[in-house]
Amino acid sequence: MALLSLALARHVARGLQPLRRLCASGWLREADVDLFLRLLHPALRLNRVFARVEARRWVADDMLAIELRCNGNARDWRAGQHVQLYLEQDGVRHGRSYSLTRVTDDGRIELAIKRQPGGRLSNLLLDRLAVGEVIELGQAFGDFAWPQEQGAVLLLAAGSGITPLLGLLREALARGFAAPVTLLHQVRRQGQQAFAEELQALAARHANLQVRWAFSGETGGRLTAAQLAALPGEHLLLCGPRGFVEQACGWWRDAGRGGSLQAESFSPLPVLAEADTDEVRLRFARSGQQVSGNGNASLLEQAEASGLRPAHGCRQGICTSCTCLLLAGTVRDLRSGELFAEPNQPIRLCVSAPHGDVEIDL
Ligand code: FES
Structure with missing residues (x-):
């Protein structure tokens, strides 16, 4: 109690x-x-x-x-x-x-x-x-922010990408943001339009807000370059799965729309071909631990499995909060496959796997 x-x-x-x-x-x-x-x-x-x-x-x-x-x-x-x-x-x-x-x-x-x-x-x-x-x-991380510049704003979301955009939209409208705002939320099917009632109520209260939904599970329901070109807005904020975000960013840049662009994607890290599964030795210098590990899982996961609690945020290599010094050995970047072996260089534990025995300043 x-x-x-x-x-x-x-x-x-x-x-x-x-x-x-x-x-x-x-x-x-x-x-x-x-x-x-x-x-x-x-x-x-x-x-x-x-x-x-x-x-x-x-x-x-x-x-x-x-x-x-x-x-x-x-x-x-x-x-x-x-x-x-x-x-x-x-x-x-x-x-x-x-x-x-x-x-x-x-x-x-x-x-x-x-x-x-x-x-x-x-x-x-x-x-x-x-x-x-x-x-x-954990502590909050991320730099997504409402555009500082004047001008109309276009919000593009797919799936749960609506969540950070909704947070920013609520605050901007509450502060009195008066330029036009268009929100397009792409979901797979009816029933997945998150916060739909609230968004409709906001659009009814704020004449500058327009909300639309697209259903990717229906024929012709997926956002296209032509549809994006027809949507108003000088500043684009978008969030969704990696494929959606990369495609929409490409269309926006190809169209030379100018203004500002902020994008976040949340897809899991691409899975690279599995590395050597042989046992490796992990030494966490500051905590004085030496444990067995493998070359596939991230150092963050392997440190946690050993009972350590390294600082971290996104677990996707974005926020830098898990950065530690590599003291000895080689690590592999799980996103690109690139190897890093320079002693005393900072590495991100969440996207680095050991490539042989390693010593980390943790
Ligand atoms: S936890 Fe965010 S970069 Fe590793």
Whole structure:
């Protein structure tokens, strides 16, 4: 049972700076302090972000929006950024990135989770995450932002790519953005138009907003270069699977439309041909651990499997928060297959796999 309310725990979190300094200088262990803090409230921690589920609502047949209240350690988060959400199942910790569709000053955030066929974590979250539960989040990352320049804005989303765009759109309209905005959301079929009611209500309230949907599962429903050319807008923000984003960016540039372009894609990393599956030795220098590993999984996954908790965000090589020094050995970039062997060069753990024995400054 919590001794403090979450509101009070958030207040306490603001006053923990002296303890943070003692931990940073090695006088206290953060894990020990956290053990005590969690007795006061299950979400209270020194630095890590924990949040309580406040509400859940279905916003499409296959998408659930969850509202969470954070513990006071989520600082400077913005709608349109992404956070890693962690859940433990059968003693194994899983993490996935989701976009922030709303961030409020009192520590409330909203995330939207799309059901992935066969997706272990998404199904677990959609079916079992209950109001009142406390879960851990990573720090927010991502640079998606509403265009600073004047002019009409075109938002293109496919699938769950609607989530960061919705966060930015809500804030821009609330701030009084008055130039024309067109949002096109491409989904596979009827019923997948996430937040459709809210978007229609926004369009009814804001004469400068137009919302359209396209159904890629229907003949002629997929966005084409000609359709993109006919959509108004000087500044383009788009988000969706890698193929959708790359194609639309190409059409936009080929058409010489100028203005600004921001794009984010969330497809999993391309799977390269499997590397040598022989056992390799991984040495994590700062934690003094030496473990066996393999040449296929990322160093981030292998470090986590060894009980370490390296800082990370996107797990896709984008945010740089998992950057560490390679002290010795060779690593392979899981996206390109390129090898890196220079000692003391920074590498991103989430997209680097060992290519033989390696030593990492972790
Ligand atoms: S976790 Fe974002 S770059 Fe590795």
